[in-house]
Amino acid sequence: MTEQGVRWTAEQVLALAPDVASRKAGAKLGGAGPWSQTGGSASGAVWGWCKGSGSTPYRTVVDLTGPAYTCSCPSRKFPCKHALGLLLLWAAEGFGEPAEAPEWASAWLTERAARAGRARQGPAPGAADPEAARRRGERRAARIGAGVSELEQRLADLLRGGLAGQEHAGYSLWEETAARMVDAQAPGLAARVRELGTIPTSGPGWPGRMLEECALLHLLDRAWLGVGELPGPLAATVRTRIGVTATAEGDAVRDRWLVLAQYDTVSPDGRLTTRRIWLRGAVSGRAALVLDFGPPGRPPALALPVGLALDAEARFRPGSAGLRADLGERFAAPSPWPRAPAGISTGAALDAYGTALREDPWLDSWPVVLGPVVPIPGERGWQLADAEGTSALPVTTAQGRSRSGLWQLAALSGGGPVTVFGECGHRGFTPLTAWAEGSSEPVALN
Template sequence: MTEQAVRWTAEQVLALAPDDASRKAGAKLGGAGSWSHTGDSASASVWGLCKGSGSTPYRTVVDLRGPAYTCSCPSRKFPCKHALGLLLLWAAEGFGEPGEAPDWAAGWLAERAAKAGRPAAAAGGPVDEEAARRRAERRAARISAGVGELEQRLEDVLRGGLAGQQQAGYAPWEETAARMVDAQAPGLAARVRELGTIPSCGPGWPARMLEEGALLHLLNRGWLGLAGLPEPLAATVRSRVGLAGTAAEGEVVRDRWLVLAQYDSVSPDGRLTTRRTWLRGLGSGRPALVLDFGPPGRPPGLALPVGLVLEAQARFRPGSAGLRADLGERSAAAEPCDRVPAGVGTGAALEAYGAALREDPWLDSWPVVLGPVIPIPGESGWQLADAEGDCALPVALAGGGSRSGLWQLAALSGGGPVTVFGECGHRGFTPLTAWHPGCPEPVALG
């Protein structure tokens, strides 16, 4: 049986769409009438010619190991509607026996394969270690100066009282964030912007602002006392401030990675879209968080449908609670998972989050697969209760989102046990994906 004997589902294909318009347009191109010269290969790629408005059909190729796409159409969206339509047609009908790619597809596929085979060569060249050291020292000095300004800002807020923050508005915090950017501390800038949005978040905001301000103060003190910290904690402080470790410093893990969840969030100023993709190694059991970013008007490029398994290298970045990873070379086509992931009870989930906090006090949440659990609606809030015990976790909605995902979860459960993946944090458990017992096809919530 070849790799292409296992095809994706239509839902997994449509999850790749950058927006609703692309999803609808791609669905219209999912029929055989739009396509000719379609095919797939045992090396995990599909291709086809799509009839367009002109006399020349569009040439569309998808490398399933990314997935990655190329199309001769002028669209700037990735994947474009033609790539989505081709994948939908392949998912529904298949293309028969694997064959050899035509020249117009083979050239692009060969170029991708060549790039994947020489990552070290791209990073070659002599390194001036002394110059690098001086640059690092200059940046550290800028960050320390920025931290001093930020500490003064926090002190002024406390001296004046939190009550005045609603009247002061967001502008002073944006100015402080800009100062952190000038100090080359993007991590501090992001936390300052989040702090500035809290006074407009509704009831209970003063307590939350005090909590987040205390965590920011703790991070500042950690940076100023960096030399006296144990190296793992020092690496976490550097990462939280915005000094990312180099790729060469990270641990590399090769595994078959199950895509547990993927969702987007927008920065407070609306300038940046962050796509968070949660993975779990089927062999190692290790969780991994892959981040991708999109500038204004353009979604992030990485799209991995929930429920697929991809064989790949993951390089974990230092100082990220062992979570943040970059995906490297992928050696096989992604394919649907054939089983429901193993879950833990609510008590074990809290223990895992507590252990992670000891390594990274600024960690908002920890990825956990709960199961079997039963969703329990309530007037004062939802809970997820152990099916075989008396413990329960409160449910937290991400970013104050809607309850539609919770009702999806209740409908899937029908009062019975389910397996749920989500983020366990100090405000509760945010459910992202669920599985019905015995059914390996996931349901993305929300």
């Protein structure tokens, strides 16, 4: 079957929508009525004209290997409603035999391929000045060191005065401290400081959580001050946690990457949306975390619907327990994966998280597929128990997500075993995606 013929489900298409309004508008354009000149290529592109309110139809092209989109409409959303409508029409009906793209579509596809080729080649030899880069690195390290020392003093003052007053102290002082970390070119520290400032209003038990975060911040500060004496992998992790961006110079792994989950979180100040996409290699079994970011008012551009698999190269960054990766060349359009991923027991999940903590003590969680497990209610909340009932994990809720996902999971299970992907951490297991027994259709948990 050609790549253009391996169609997605409607839900996988709508998962690309940047917001609810786009989802609804795109669904209205998912029928054949407004469309003409539709077609698709064997290389994984679809195109069409969509009739709008004006005399000239909008010309829409989607490169399925991205996915990436272009449209002649004035919308600033990606994908726009026309791209969603075109994909929905393709998912429902297909566009017949593969064809050559018309000139108006092929021009964009050709330029996109050329840009991808230039990106893979990287900068021209000699374009970077190693000595200048070294000096910049030294200056930044000095600024970070000064910021770390200032943060250590702030933590010492906090603990000397006690945590009791923090509930009424307000967030402004922490925001000021975070701004100082930004000035010190340590954005990772700034993010952790902002999270620390939100803890006093996070509900019962906040003093314990705040003390825990202070300890982790202190550990990170001390690790930075002695980073030159740390083993290479741990030093890379410390730099990543501080916010010194690492290039994707680690392992390059080509695999069929199954999209296990995708969700967004918003920074405490509302300025940045972070999209987390979890992948697992079908051959390597390796987990990969791909991050994308959206500025205020715009969602992240990268979207990969859960349940699709893409033949692509992932290049892993140093540090972060070997999870953080950037997607490189993609060799085919994503296509639905025919089965649920294989799962492990709850005990094995805890062992995997514990092993990962040795590489990254600041790791909040570890990606795990559990199965078969059964969701069960208890006095202290929901748990996921192994099907044989030997052990269980408490269920938690991810940042910015409602508890409705727990009821989705319970309804999907109906008291029977399910396969669940999520993040296993020191507070329990956060379910993100589930598969009913014997089903290949993933259910994204809200």
